[in-house]
Amino acid sequence: MGYQHIQIPTDGEKITVNSDFSLNVPSNPIIPFIEGDGIGVDITPVMIKVIDAAVAKAYGGSKKISWMEVYCGEKAAETYDGDWFPAETLDAIKEYSVSIKGPLTTPVGGGFRSLNVALRQELDLYVCQRPVRWFEGVPSPVKEPGKVDMCIFRENSEDIYAGIEWRAGTDEAKKVIDFMRNEMGVTKIRFPEDCGIGVKPVSKEGTKRLVIKAIQYAIDQDKDSVTLVHKGNIMKFTEGAFCDWGYEVAKEEFRAQPLDGGPWQVIKNPNTGKDIVIKDVIADAMLQQILLRPAEYDVIATLNLNGDYLSDALAAQVGGIGIAPGANLSDDIAIFEATHGTAPKYAGQDKVNPGSLILSAEMMLRHLGWNDAADLVVKGMEGAISEKTVTYDFERLMDGAKLMSCSQFGDAMIAKM
Numbered sequence: 001m002g003y004q005h006i007q008i009p010t011d012g013e014k015i016t017v018n019s020d021f022s023l024n025v026p027s028n029p030i031i032p033f034i035e036g037d038g039i040g041v042d043i044t045p046v047m048i049k050v051i052d053a054a055v056a057k058a059y060g061g062s063k064k065i066s067w068m069e070v071y072c073g074e075k076a077a078e079t080y081d082g083d084w085f086p087a088e089t090l091d092a093i094k095e096y097s098v099s100i101k102g103p104l105t106t107p108v109g110g111g112f113r114s115l116n117v118a119l120r121q122e123l124d125l126y127v128c129q130r131p132v133r134w135f136e137g138v139p140s141p142v143k144e145p146g147k148v149d150m151c152i153f154r155e156n157s158e159d160i161y162a163g164i165e166w167r168a169g170t171d172e173a174k175k176v177i178d179f180m181r182n183e184m185g186v187t188k189i190r191f192p193e194d195c196g197i198g199v200k201p202v203s204k205e206g207t208k209r210l211v212i213k214a215i216q217y218a219i220d221q222d223k224d225s226v227t228l229v230h231k232g233n234i235m236k237f238t239e240g241a242f243c244d245w246g247y248e249v250a251k252e253e254f255r256a257q258p259l260d261g262g263p264w265q266v267i268k269n270p271n272t273g274k275d276i277v278i279k280d281v282i283a284d285a286m287l288q289q290i291l292l293r294p295a296e297y298d299v300i301a302t303l304n305l306n307g308d309y310l311s312d313a314l315a316a317q318v319g320g321i322g323i324a325p326g327a328n329l330s331d332d333i334a335i336f337e338a339t340h341g342t343a344p345k346y347a348g349q350d351k352v353n354p355g356s357l358i359l360s361a362e363m364m365l366r367h368l369g370w371n372d373a374a375d376l377v378v379k380g381m382e383g384a385i386s387e388k389t390v391t392y393d394f395e396r397l398m399d400g401a402k403l404m405s406c407s408q409f410g411d412a413m414i415a416k417m
């Protein structure tokens with residue numbers, strides 16, 4: 001496919017996807033990347049340098065990523081005459097199957113809708129997978145951060161996050177409110193005259209496909225439990241239904257049996273014969289549980305907004321969103337992405353922690369099956385942290401640490417591989 005502004009590297013090949021969704025990864029795959037707004041300009045080049053070094057060291061030149069820049073957000077608007085979300089970016093992400101992105105700005109309250117959410121929706125990347133683990137030596141506000149080892153499976157296509165809402169005072173908001181009051185008998189809108197309205201779609205299909213991925217991950221990674229996190233006591237037909245459908249799909253797809261009479265369930269891990277408990281926790285209580293009893297949780301399956309909140313809260317326990325990685329996945333397309341945003345006050349200062357994007361790329365290497373390179377990335381991260389050569393976010397909380405810039409931290413990682 002020819003592109004308008006995207007330059008296809010001449011020295012790379014496309015990753016292809018088989019009918020069972022396994023990947024054919026050439027030794028020189030072309031991987032599209034979106035630099036990202038704000039601190040994207042700082043962290044993305046560092047991520048590329050660190051990943052290239054890990055791949056070179058792991059495979060001695062027999063494998064190499066051919067990076068291909070694609071555009072979204074501010075850089076797209078500059079390149080495509082004001083178009084923030086060029087169609088060819090979506091085409092390239094689809095065509096090349098595996099990509100990585102820096103953060104993109106979303107204005108609060110007005111302006112355009114989130115480009116991050118739009119990418120997830122347009123490509124139906126229904127899983128947002130965010131592993132949260134502690135690296136030895138990382139400063140943490142909790143006493144035992146090593147007890148945090150969880151992987152969040154956040155539903156990525158539905159919920160109030162789908163952005164179906166109307167501004168207070170508009171004809172549309174009035175129409176929806178009138179419909180609810182006049183035709184649905186709704187009497188609970190406290191201030192109907194100046195009320196914004198949002199809609200929270202949560203489906204059986206959307207829930208089940210997400211929960212299947214979470215349970216499969218628990219099986220593959222030999223985890224002890226999957227916890228469905230919801231606010232189903234209050235939002236019964238959305239969050240409550242998520243919980244019910246989660247248990248239902250555990251029975252249908254994994255032959256779960258009730259534990260002590262239910263509602264908790266238990267499945268046998270077919271690989272290890274060990275039990276995996278499927279349980280649920282109400283979302284507000286979960287925010288307490290992750291602080292007080294983190295060792296009791298492994299895999300979390302939750303709705304879109306809960307997952308957004310939980311991922312930043314959990315990241316804080318192990319060093320902050322500066323090192324919290326993530327992936328947006330469908331069955332055949334993957335976009336790896338940092339958990340944090342564009343941190344605009346630090347943009348262009350070569351200051352912030354590139355760890356979140358680098359560890360997202362580490363997940364990407366594992367997705368490609370390049371585990372030796374991924375292991376080197378982890379080794380580099382552990383090495384740089386144990387030497388206390390760290391960026392400002394860790395340095396300000398560590399005794400005797402040496403302050404590194406964003407790029408220096410990348411170099412410190414490479415030196416430790």
Ligand SMILES: NC(=O)C1=CN([C@@H]2O[C@H](COP(=O)(O)OP(=O)(O)OC[C@H]3O[C@@H](n4cnc5c(N)ncnc54)[C@H](OP(=O)(O)O)[C@@H]3O)[C@@H](O)[C@H]2O)C=CC1
Pocket residue numbers: 039102103104105106107116320321322323337338339340341342343344352353354355356393
């Ligand atoms: N997926 C995406 O692309 C996302 C985009 N966004 C967007 O980003 C913009 C800014 O959002 P905001 O709420 O300020 O959240 P940010 O995640 O951008 O920043 C919040 C704070 O987190 C810390 N932080 C973030 N990134 C790093 C890093 N790499 N290294 C060290 N510390 C870091 C900083 O803390 P401190 O001040 O303590 O140094 C920063 O001030 C918004 O437009 C938002 O919509 C937000 C989240 C995800």
Ligand SMILES: O=C(O)CCC(=O)C(=O)O
Pocket residue numbers: 104105106114115116117308339
């Ligand atoms: O899209 C955005 O601006 C924010 C998204 C976000 O916070 C997240 O996905 O964690």
Ligand SMILES: [Mg+2]
Pocket residue numbers: 308309312339
């Ligand atoms: Mg978030």
